[in-house]
Amino acid sequence: MSTIARIETRVFNVSAKTNWVFIAVTAADGRTGWGEASLIGWEPMLLAASRALALEWEVRSLADAQAGLRVSPQSPGGLVFNTVISALQQALACLLDGSVPGAPAAPELSAAVLRQRVPLYANINRATRLRTPQGFVDTALRARAQGFSRFKAAPFDGLTPALCPTAQGQALIAHGVECMLALRQALGPDAMLMVDCHWRFDETRALQALQALAPAALHWFECPIAETHAHWPAMRRLRAATRGQGVLLAAAETQVGLASFQTLFDEALYDVVMPDIKYCGGPLEMLKIAQRAAEHGVLFSPHNPSGPVCTWHSLQIAALAPECAMLELQFEESPLYEQLLAGPAMSTQGGGLTLERAYGQSLGLDRQLLQAHPYQPVPPGIETQLNR
Numbered sequence: 001m002s003t004i005a006r007i008e009t010r011v012f013n014v015s016a017k018t019n020w021v022f023i024a025v026t027a028a029d030g031r032t033g034w035g036e037a038s039l040i041g042w043e044p045m046l047l048a049a050s051r052a053l054a055l056e057w058e059v060r061s062l063a064d065a066q067a068g069l070r071v072s073p074q075s076p077g078g079l080v081f082n083t084v085i086s087a088l089q090q091a092l093a094c095l096l097d098g099s100v101p102g103a104p105a106a107p108e109l110s111a112a113v114l115r116q117r118v119p120l121y122a123n124i125n126r127a128t129r130l131r132t133p134q135g136f137v138d139t140a141l142r143a144r145a146q147g148f149s150r151f152k153a154a155p156f157d158g159l160t161p162a163l164c165p166t167a168q169g170q171a172l173i174a175h176g177v178e179c180m181l182a183l184r185q186a187l188g189p190d191a192m193l194m195v196d197c198h199w200r201f202d203e204t205r206a207l208q209a210l211q212a213l214a215p216a217a218l219h220w221f222e223c224p225i226a227e228t229h230a231h232w233p234a235m236r237r238l239r240a241a242t243r244g245q246g247v248l249l250a251a252a253e254t255q256v257g258l259a260s261f262q263t264l265f266d267e268a269l270y271d272v273v274m275p276d277i278k279y280c281g282g283p284l285e286m287l288k289i290a291q292r293a294a295e296h297g298v299l300f301s302p303h304n305p306s307g308p309v310c311t312w313h314s315l316q317i318a319a320l321a322p323e324c325a326m327l328e329l330q331f332e333e334s335p336l337y338e339q340l341l342a343g344p345a346m347s348t349q350g351g352g353l354t355l356e357r358a359y360g361q362s363l364g365l366d367r368q369l370l371q372a373h374p375y376q377p378v379p380p381g382i383e384t385q386l387n388r
Contacts, residue, residue, distance in 0.1 A: 002027045002095070003061050007054035007088070011043050011375035012307070014334045017126070019378055020307035021046050022365060023084065025091035027062060034363050035090030036278055036309035037083045041380030049077055049084040057088075066092045066106065071281040073256045079383075082256045082279060089282025090313045097359035108287055109359045113319040117354045119326040121150030121192065123305050127332035131157055133182035140183055143331050144191075147350040150326060151187065152222070154196040155179035160386060161225070164205040173205060177212045184216040194250070196222040198382045203234040207241055220248040220272055226386070227251055235269045248272050253303035254383060257281050261289045265296040272325065274303040277314050286314075290321035304328040308341050309363065315346070316358040327353065336373065342366050 005028045012020045021037045037046050057065050069089060071082040096106045122143040128135050140151050155176035163169035180195055187193065195218055201209065206224035213221075221242050225231050235249075242249045250272035255261055256279055264270060275289045290300040300321055302314040305328060318324040329348060330337075342364035346353055355361075 002029050002031075004028070004058050004065060007050065007058055009037070009047055009050040010370045011047070012336075012340070012370055013373045013376040013378075014307070014336055015126075015378075016376075017378055018333065019043050019375060020309075021087075022307070022309055022370070023050060023087040023091055024365075025062075025065075025088060025095065027095050031095055032364075033091035033094030034309050034365055035087030035092075035282070035313070036307055037087035038278060038306055038310070039080065039083050039381070041378060041384055042080055042083075043375055043378075045080045046084060049081050053081075053084055053088065062092055062095050066096060066284075071256045071279075071285065073260055075256075079254065079256070079279060082281070086278050086280065086282045086285075089284065090277065090309070093283045093313070093316075093359060094363055106284060108284060109316070109320070111320060111358070113355070113358050114322065115319055115324065117352045118315055118318040118324060119150070119352050120148065120329045120348060121152055121194065121326050122148040122331040122351075123152045123196075123328050124331050125152070125154045125196070126305070126330060128153070131155070131179075133179045136179045137182050137186040139331070140187060144187065146348070148331070149190070149351055150192040150194075150219075151183065152194040152196055152328070153179065153183060154198055156197060156200050159200040161200065161202045164200075164202045169205070173209055173212075177209060177216075180213055180216045180218075189217070192219045194218060194220045194222060197224045199223050199226045199386055200382075201225055203231075203238065206238060210238075210241055210245065210247070214245055218245075218247045220250040222250040222274075223253070224249075227255070232267060232269065239269065239271070242271075248299070250274055250299075250301070254279055258285060258288045258292065262292060265292060265298060270298065272299040272301050274301050274328075276303040276306075276310075277317065278306060278310055283313055283317050286317045287320055290317065290324070294322040299323070299325045301325040302327050305330045308337055308346065309365070311353075312341070312346065312363055315353050315355060319355055319358045329353075336369070340365055340369055 008024045026032045124139040128139040159172040248271035252273045293300040
């Protein structure tokens, strides 16, 4: 039975705002699997968590690691440790895919795919440097020229729940609404348009913004308020309001583990769940979440504003899941996205991704390119900023 020879972590600087974090698991037989553990602003903590887990799991069998590495919302290490565990599970899935004679396999990941092509939507947020209505429109038009017909933006920069009732907050909300209305006007009635609110609203202002956005004919309204137990009644009222406008309510990108998602399904809080393979527990856990979502009549749409490793793994599960509405792709964040994968290539032309068989190809990264773009400190992500 193959064992883990070493676990390595590489931080890859993409821009002044983004690092991607990759974890490589090398087996005793020389094969290497890759996972992604990006969590913006937390790179030093991710490295420390990776070293701690390496001390525990190196020289142990691949199958034991896949069975024993489990995420938990109650983990003392919080989202940082759960992110590293999720990345290790991604890497292990590459090594336990059944493609190597004599190697153990995870049967769920060796199944025949249910779809060979997965629709994408373009997250145009980070590519939009000019944060004006015209700036968002220009980015969306570039994405449309590459075949995209589904678009998501996050135009409520600087807004926080505390600012919402103030004059400054009202101005930020009005600006974000203006950006979304400009996108609808430029893209026409047939484009699918989503807005990501990044938990910046309180309930009152979320409802007001939703009403103001009615002319934008949104497909979904994403993460309007913090996803805490105290907000469940407010979330139910928001879901009723979105349904009244023919809009879906989407959320749950930082939820960890099937049990957390099961609570959301039982409480009927959302129309769309967006597990992120970097946080939810890795490929097997995401597949279980997708299966449970289908049983509850909730749409499954993986959260993926990430690097190419996360995209590759998310694509595998999107192909295996009972249903998959669409997969997120961070549009034009950096040309390094295409350059980093040593194989297999992924083409996003036409607004979709295609594969032949899930976990049937070797995933590799250009190690020289990794070394050429080392870690640089970046500002913390919105998750950190709103929880300070």
